[in-house]
Amino acid sequence: MDTDFIATANTILSPGARETSRPGVLPDLLHQTAFNLCAALVCAWGCPVRLIAGNPFYRAELARRLALCPDGEAEGRRPVLVWADPRPEARAEVADSLGAFLSGGAVVVLARGRAGGRRVFGGENAGGPESPGGRPLGLEEALSWLAVQGFREVARYGVGGPRYRFWSRLALLAESLGREDLSDRFRARARSALLVEDREARASLLSLAIVRGSM
């Protein structure tokens, strides 16, 4: 059950970075979905050649998944840069790498969506050597900056859109009223609305976008 979603606070929690390496400590359903979708998109588009993540939790979870992608260089697959939990401080590093992706490559961005504003990814590590401090960039901010660098958006997905949050809240309410049967139905409705595209994606807690070089 996706108990890590705190519907009343519109906030999501994740395991601390140190916990991610512990077996049996899983990301919440939102993050599982986002990480799996990110890896699936990257493998479908090409080959992950660079991962820049704003916190160790994202880096560990994504690196494990991206490592499963087939060996791209041997097959001539398109290079993909993954920029997860984008931070202002990482823009210089991303900018240095972008040249290799302008022609035929792609960048997959995983960031908080508009509804994920209160979320501070990897906040427990902010300021540490592994996790650059500073406010995480929302997806729109990251995409605007990438547009200036010559990359245009080609697809967008959201995880945890408005319908997901609505049904999750209702499930909690039903549970508190002793109607576990209704709670389970509402949870099922929430899960069926978990992954969204287009307009709903903008209002999600987490968002993913694929951008390609316009050269």
Next chain:
Amino acid sequence: MTTDISRQVLAFAALRLESWLETMRGPDGYGGPVVHWWQDNLLYTGPGLDWRYEGIILGYLNLYRGTGDPRWLDRARRAGEDLVRGQLPSGNFRASCFEANPGTGGTPHEAACDVALLRLAQALRDEGDPAWGVFAEAARCNLWGYILSALWDEDRQAFRNLPADPTFVPNKAATIAEALLAWADLTGETEVVDRYVLPTLDGILAAQVRSPGSPLDGAIDQGVRREKGTGRYFPFYIARCVPALFRGYERTGRAAYRDAALAAVSFILRFRFPDGSFPQVVYRDGRMNCYPQWVAGVGDILRAMEEARRYGMEVRLEPTQAWLLRGVQLHGGVATAHGFGAMESQGHPPHRPDLRDLLPVCGWADKAFRYLTGAVRGTHYLPDPQSPVEVEMDCAFRGERCLYRETTAAIEVRGERGWRYRWVKGAPWAEMGPTGS
């Protein structure tokens, strides 16, 4: 008089299912998408070293015992080698979380793998094959490296659901008890029985409703946290508690374990529908959420029912055997469920099956495989199961009418305006297309 479906019919279904399972093998093991009551995982499709290995390995051991044909023992060994190769230094198995894959440390999945490894080790040792020690050691590393060290709560004398979740989940704890009993059988070490198994079985008894005359009598709560049950009773999960209770009775002679197992099966039978199916969950107030109803998964319920019959309970297997066999598909795979499309409303399921209903999943099909293989005997005349290489079925996917197409090499779901989902068998990730709406 009790009439069951003939063993030969069950045996033929088992061999057809085995052909399908072979198409789901990749370089590192059995893969494919997962659907479940708790959540689906259509994206990660790489090998899952989870409870699918329990039914697969024990099913192959059934085939070997039933026929004496060494190729089945080789296939059990091959599956065991997947687990050994995928074991981490911590003792955990890679991608052991089934619907939450590729996570690791999954429960009851890693314990289910241990049950399989230990029974495989026993079979190999009986054959004088020195390789048995490798599989026993892999199970030992997992049991002591993770399950006993991270999940056992000494103060509460109970297994946790997960390292950070103290909930006692009877079906998961029962699987751990089965693994520890298998360890005791293999090694003769009985300390684990006294120290871990008996308190676990006592915990299961404490989670059981004992209220003669009540429809819930015999039900086992899905989880207990701070002395409070969740009020949810899943026939499938209750069935998975039954073998451990019987094994506990056989080892200790404590009638309470046997009686609890029989009461659990009585509860399951009380809620069986005339077509042999079961509701997904019964709640403390007697309400039900019927859908999705497991199809392949009833293999584990049938096993529990057969065990109860051996202890003298009058059990008609035929309706549920027929329910399972109705799920066998042209290529030999078995449908996962009926009624996923009604999961949210719990009204009558739509005429067109949901993709999640007809999608065969290794971690559900293994339960059918384990049950069906129990019927195979060397004396049966069974023609070679020649399954079609291509299957097409109508389905609904994310609200759209689609065509499900499966070959030995791929699964693809197509809507009116293009593909919606596809997985090249053996690939670690599937592709999700745009929705049709």
